[in-house]
Amino acid sequence: MLYKLLILILGYLIMVLAGYFIKIILKRSIGSSEDKNDMRQGIEGVGALIGMLERILIFSLVLVDQYAAISIVFAAKSIARFKELDNRSIAEYYLLGTFLSLTTAVIIGIIFRIIFGNIIPLVG
Numbered sequence: 001m002l003y004k005l006l007i008l009i010l011g012y013l014i015m016v017l018a019g020y021f022i023k024i025i026l027k028r029s030i031g032s033s034e035d036k037n038d039m040r041q042g043i044e045g046v047g048a049l050i051g052m053l054e055r056i057l058i059f060s061l062v063l064v065d066q067y068a069a070i071s072i073v074f075a076a077k078s079i080a081r082f083k084e085l086d087n088r089s090i091a092e093y094y095l096l097g098t099f100l101s102l103t104t105a106v107i108i109g110i111i112f113r114i115i116f117g118n119i120i121p122l123v124g
Contacts, residue, residue: 062109
């Protein structure tokens with residue numbers, strides 16, 4: 001039991017740390033300073049927090065073999081940002097960040113399932 005808990009903690013820690021790499025990639029993808037100002041709408045740091053929670057949720061869904069539920073996470077984020085997606089630079093930034101986050105969580109979740117097996121058994 002402790003072994004599985006430590007594996008889960010490691011996985012969630014990786015999800016948190018993945019945000020730093022995603023942030024680096026996103027910073028490199030932003031072109032002009034005008035684009036940077038467009039991206040900074042909203043409360044400072046909330047986007048990174050949302051991304052971290054998104055990765056944790058997606059990682060958890062992969063571990064319990066609920067891949068279809070991942071689409072609900074993506075749809076909810078898209079609905080929340082729908083009006084902002086009219087601005088092309090914001091849309092590209094949002095999609096790049098979301099897909100980086102989603103891909104990272106799914107791939108690491110699959111790797112964890114391959115290496116450690118069924119960490120979270122749903123049935124006895």
